[in-house]
Amino acid sequence: MTLTPGDTTHRRTLRWQSARVLAVHDETPRARTLRLGLPEPRRHLAGQHYVLRLTAPDGYTASRSYSIASAPDDTGEIELTIERLDDGEVSQYVHEVVVPGDELEVRGPIGGFFVWPGHTPALLIGGGSGVVPLMSMLRLARRGGRADLVRLLVSARSPEDLYYAGELPGPETTVIYTRRAPAGAARSAGRITAADVAPLLRGEQEAYLCGSTGFADAASAQLVAAGFPVEKIKVERFGPSG
Amino acid sequence: MAGPTRGFFGRNRAARDPRLPPGQYDARDDWPVLHAEATPRISSDRWTFTIEGLVEQEVSWTWAEIHALPASRYSGDIHCVTTWSKLGMTFDGVSVDTLLAAARPLPSATHVVAVSHTGYTTNLPLADVTGGRAWVVWDADGQPLTVEHGGPARLLVPHLYFWKSAKWVSGLRLLDHDEPGFWERNGYHDRGDPWAEQRYQGD
Numbered sequence: 001m002t003l004t005p006g007d008t009t010h011r012r013t014l015r016w017q018s019a020r021v022l023a024v025h026d027e028t029p030r031a032r033t034l035r036l037g038l039p040e041p042r043r044h045l046a047g048q049h050y051v052l053r054l055t056a057p058d059g060y061t062a063s064r065s066y067s068i069a070s071a072p073d074d075t076g077e078i079e080l081t082i083e084r085l086d087d088g089e090v091s092q093y094v095h096e097v098v099v100p101g102d103e104l105e106v107r108g109p110i111g112g113f114f115v116w117p118g119h120t121p122a123l124l125i126g127g128g129s130g131v132v133p134l135m136s137m138l139r140l141a142r143r144g145g146r147a148d149l150v151r152l153l154v155s156a157r158s159p160e161d162l163y164y165a166g167e168l169p170g171p172e173t174t175v176i177y178t179r180r181a182p183a184g185a186a187r188s189a190g191r192i193t194a195a196d197v198a199p200l201l202r203g204e205q206e207a208y209l210c211g212s213t214g215f216a217d218a219a220s221a222q223l224v225a226a227g228f229p230v231e232k233i234k235v236e237r238f239g240p241s242g
Numbered sequence: 243m244a245g246p247t248r249g250f251f252g253r254n255r256a257a258r259d260p261r262l263p264p265g266q267y268d269a270r271d272d273w274p275v276l277h278a279e280a281t282p283r284i285s286s287d288r289w290t291f292t293i294e295g296l297v298e299q300e301v302s303w304t305w306a307e308i309h310a311l312p313a314s315r316y317s318g319d320i321h322c323v324t325t326w327s328k329l330g331m332t333f334d335g336v337s338v339d340t341l342l343a344a345a346r347p348l349p350s351a352t353h354v355v356a357v358s359h360t361g362y363t364t365n366l367p368l369a370d371v372t373g374g375r376a377w378v379v380w381d382a383d384g385q386p387l388t389v390e391h392g393g394p395a396r397l398l399v400p401h402l403y404f405w406k407s408a409k410w411v412s413g414l415r416l417l418d419h420d421e422p423g424f425w426e427r428n429g430y431h432d433r434g435d436p437w438a439e440q441r442y443q444g445d
Contacts, residue, residue: 014429014442055245056252063265063325089253089267097249104247110442112428113278213275213390220280233280 021102027163033081041076046136047115050108064090067132071139083129114236127155127211151200210236263436269326275390286394292413298346321436323403335379351416356408363423403434
């Protein structure tokens, strides 16, 4: 049995509630963070997600799931970072219409598998928007003074596509670029390789991989080739979800 | 339910296909891949499928043996809880009715847990995998099922959300009670009817 879920999503957390948009912040030209105030705050685990539901005047709805970027805390507020997809009915609304003061229907937190409990060694590997749930984990580790537990590898297309660029750098984080690296970078642009992964491996880690299916499969193949136990790899794949 | 969301009118309704359950969109040529474990490599040489639990006779099939059973095809739609649907697909394999007939469920059996070679599990009422509504399939749209989509073979229960259609399926265990599987223990619905939008526990 390689999948070990936890019983971390409760019926109470699955009621819809109307969140208030407190702030809007663009991470990149295609990634926007919403800070939401929750009338019924529910403490989340790093790695969980919320569902956002939009309702048209005639009752038509569109719902999508978005990872929580903020660390678990007691503020009653969460941050969701939402990538704009070309054909994305919900993500385009978020990017074009939402302003502070709006009310948005959400439910969560949801998910008990792709969660980091905060006290175990973790190897975090994220591609593109896949960094979002890993950012919640990094923020949790740093805030608790346990950044030594995590190693975070982020893959972005170019410096302009890197989420949380101001906050990511640190001794526990590595950024690689697949299309264009910054001038003077030691590593030239290219997809994730064994050489990127090898320095991050330590015993007793669990791996959390998040990104597109292609990225997740490439990263897990590199880990398995490096001898990482496959049953200690947890994967969250982002399909096109609009 | 709350009132409408300010400034949201929905983009896709004029062309909305009546085959789409509420809250779903047509993924058209995409077939998204979503699963929680590293994609396994399971050779058809080593693949087996077993029905066990509350049956008169536990039965296992090898790849060759299950292919020798009467073929059965599903033509229709599939619906993922993450809100994509794919319309007008064709899957080839064997009906679960054929497999259960060999094992002969006991009268006390009410539910099944589908098990995968990766350890993934999902629970279903027995009634949802009988009566021509569930298959073990190895071809999708005329091509062998790729490993990303659960190849060499997956369960197919297309009238329920697609997480019930366990990838890399290794068998069914018949029970006299409902026993939540992997996603169901993580808040997803025990039945998962897309037309009732049974996405999460309590829906």
